[in-house]
Amino acid sequence: MDKKDIYEHLAKIYLDASSKRKKKDTRYIRFKALFFVSLCFVFILGTTLIVGVLKEKPNKSELALLLSVDAAKINFNFNPAKKETFTINLNKLNLGRYKAVAFSVKKATYDNKISLRVDLGNNFNERSEVYLRDIPHKWKEYVLNFSEFKSISDWSEMKDIAFSVEQWNAEKDSGVIYIDNIRFLR
Numbered sequence: 736m737d738k739k740d741i742y743e744h745l746a747k748i749y750l751d752a753s754s755k756r757k758k759k760d761t762r763y764i765r766f767k768a769l770f771f772v773s774l775c776f777v778f779i780l781g782t783t784l785i786v787g788v789l790k791e792k793p794n795k796s797e798l799a800l801l802l803s804v805d806a807a808k809i810n811f812n813f814n815p816a817k818k819e820t821f822t823i824n825l826n827k828l829n830l831g832r833y834k835a836v837a838f839s840v841k842k843a844t845y846d847n848k849i850s851l852r853v854d855l856g857n858n859f860n861e862r863s864e865v866y867l868r869d870i871p872h873k874w875k876e877y878v879l880n881f882s883e884f885k886s887i888s889d890w891s892e893m894k895d896i897a898f899s900v901e902q903w904n905a906e907k908d909s910g911v912i913y914i915d916n917i918r919f920l921r
Contacts, residue, residue, distance in 0.1 A: 806915035811900045813908040818901040821914065827858055830881070830890040833919040837878045843911035845872035850904035851912060855884050858892040866904070870912060878920065 811819035842849055849870045856862040863884035867877060881890065898914055 806913050807898070807917070809898065809900055809912040809914070811905065811910060811912075813902040813905065818899050820897050820899040822895050822897040823917065824895050825893040827892040827894070830893050830919060833881070833890070833921050835878050835880045835920045836896065836918070837876065837920050838917040839874045839876050839915045840867065840870055841874045841913050842870045842872050843913070846907075847910045848906040849900060849910060849912060852897075852899040852901060852904070853879060854897040854899060855887060856894045856897075857887060857889055858894050859889055861887045861889065863887045874915070876916075 807821045809819050809821050836853070836855070840851060851867045851870055852864050853867065854862060854864040863886035865879055865883050881887070896917070898912075900910075900912060902908070
């Protein structure tokens with residue numbers, strides 16, 4: 736027997752602990768620590784994901800009814816005097832729960848001063864319009880509250896929405912206007 740074996744035998748008898756058992760205990764402690772750290776990491780990651788998903792809910796004021804998926808193009812040429820119009824048929828759509836119409840507009844060139852007419856009509860022959868002056872050459876978001884359309888009193892059966900460029904509201908006789916993301920907001 737060498738010294739190590741004697742030490743093991745005495746430790747086993749008197750202390751009931753050996754160096755082999757200590758090695759096993761340190762492995763077990765490391766495993767417990769690693770398991771606890773990984774469990775905490777999974778919990779924090781899960782909590783972060785759940786909180787992130789819950790924050791992505793839209794505000795009730797931003798609920799929208801999208802009317803047009805693609806950008807509309809009004810290509811006007813006033814050689815014969817007239818107006819160019821882009822119209823969306825609303826098929827008796829009830830807009831009583833909505834508060835505004837929103838859309839993005841831009842013109843193709845920066846040197847033409849253009850105004851855009853936004854016209855809403857219902858099935859009771861009520862029509863009202865709002866003019867947007869100086870359409871920019873970069874995309875600009877417009878939100879028009881229904882209160883700006885003074886002549887419409889009943890929003891329950893809407894007929895159409897029209898966007899028009901009229902000859903007397905354009906500096907030049909030809910040009911292009913783009914309208915995108917047309918929607919009604921609550």
